[in-house]
Amino acid sequence: MVAIQKEVNPHFEDFLFDWNEKFQFLVGGYGSSKSYHVALKIILKLLEEKRTALVVREVYDTHRESTYALLVEIIEDLGLSNRIKSTVSPLQINFPNGSRIIFKGMDKPEKLKSIHNVSLIWLEECSEIKYDGFKELTGRLRHPTLDLYMILSTNPVSKGNWTYKHFFKNDLTGFFVLDDEELYEKKTIVKNNTYYHHSTADDNLFLPESYIEQLEELKEHDPDLHRIARKGRFGVNGKLVLPQFEVQSHAKVMETIRSIHKPILKNGMDFGFVESYNAVVRMAIDHDKKILYIYWQYYKRGLTDVELADDLEKEGLKKELIKADSAEPKTIAYFRQRRFRMAAAKKGGGSRLENTKKVKRFKKIVCSDACPDVIRELKDLTFKVDKQNEIIEDEFNIDPHTFSAIWYGLDDYEVASLKGHGAVAKGKI
Known part of the structure; x- marks a missing residue:
């Protein structure tokens, strides 16, 4: 394996090399660099082991300018573009050891039927994917010998979204796994075979101060977006009836x-x-x-x-x-x-x-x-x-x-x- 040196944000160092849990759930605000570090983590894993990784978004056509572009950018930055080959038709990234990354969208579910031996799935913007889609993908995650992993990344949305109800709590049914306030305080938690990770723009040391100032300005004219973008917290989307x-x-x-x-x-x-x-x-x-x-x-x-x-x-x-x-x-x-x-x-x-x-x-x-x-x-x-x-x-x-x-x-x-x-x-x- 080629020795790789790469400067990363300290808050993500442990995450990059933690493969102890099957599920890894990353939630955070805008510009926190969570997607970047997920992409880097997958590249490092596929260089180390021969695997097929599946990257999923709700709409397939959004991959090219987001997840695919990010992965290619990191490969080039690592100086590995001469060894790791990428194609756009179809969208795919192939490694010299036989590993590969394929891209699918939940808007074309029939395309999932042809997938075999996928041992690693990344659900980018997982809150946009329907709960039935998440369960379908969980069933597609299978390999005869390799450990299985699913990484989910998202900006926080409403507490009514399935990601909150599945990974934290559902007040309607009484289901409880973790209080999200505890995650905001501790930043990383391991529970129920899931690695939880919370991040904000403050955790990205490479962001310009002007970007953080823009996020802060949201507090005055769009408090809901400020909660999501700046604080990286789940909550209520919309105007509260009883704020008192x-x-x-x-x-x-x-x-x-x-x-x-x-x-x-x-x-x-x-x-x-x-x-x-x-x-x-x-x-x-x-x-x-x-x-x-x-x-x-x-x-x-x-x-x-x-x-x-x-x-x-x-x-x-x-x-x-x-x-x-x-x-x-x-x-x-x-x-x-x-x-x-x-x-x-x-x-x-x-x-x-x-x-x-x-x-x-x-x-x-x-x-x-x-x-x-x-x-x-x-x-x-x-x-x-x-x-x-x-x-x-x-x-x-x-x-x-x-x-x-x-x-x-x-x-x-x-x-x-x-x-x-x-x-x-x-x-x-």
Whole structure:
């Protein structure tokens, strides 16, 4: 093997020679040099061992100006272009020891069927590839004797993307592997046969300072892109519905509620059945400070009215006033027959928009960590946008049942805007 000397970014030195884990997941901001070091790592491996490496992007035609061009550039920089040959029809790179790099796109899945003995796959911009495509590629990774590796690289996107749900956590299902905040702090972590690597432009010592300054400027006019490009962090794409939403320990929330002078207590309920959820939320309002506290939840589906009433009776809610969805008068009537203090929430024209604005007027919304479904639905809740990328103020990225329950529970309570003269409590328990 030819001796190679190459200056690299220190943060990537260990990554270049770590082949202990089957999966290697690199996430980072713009200009962090993650793609460069993945390409260099593959070249070094294929010089050392005879392998077939597959490089995949969602669209095949994007390879020529990205992954292929990068690999050829590195080969030339290493002074190996006289030994490692590249072709453009088809896109392929061939090594003197028989190793080769082939390029495919998930937009032409039929091309994958002819691939054999691939022991190394690189998924560039893996967040753009569909989850089914990732699983298909995992099945294509096979060789009778060599160890198998899959390298995934991406800029971070929404936490709703499959890369986050697969390699970190899925709040909807309770699946958990790793807290992304831990990765941002430690920069590299090995877990579940996966090597995790996080990087930002600060890790690329070859970047001009002017480039980093451009990334910093995003903070003022595009905070979402700043999070992705500068910080290299997963998050929420879009405008948050409740930016004042925060989570505290249940003990702290209850202690604070007990300290409020005359707290206003409210209970709201949204009905569901097969696909949608029955959601009950219990709240306390600090009227003077305009703070909403959420301290209890009920969240189940697939129950009959009898089963639901039995459940809530066991939870001690029979004597509490519950404001519920007025679109279900028969269900409310049944609960009242069961001696529940349940009443229909009033609905006016444009109620979704008005209710959303009402909740947004609270200075703070503090949720107990004992309410996981409230947190899951509201912490990252964003507005939908139209084809012109304009916000639709009464539509959201998900159907938040707990948000509806909050609307109903606050039916007879008004939160004044900052221009107003204080909230008006029309009723309290």
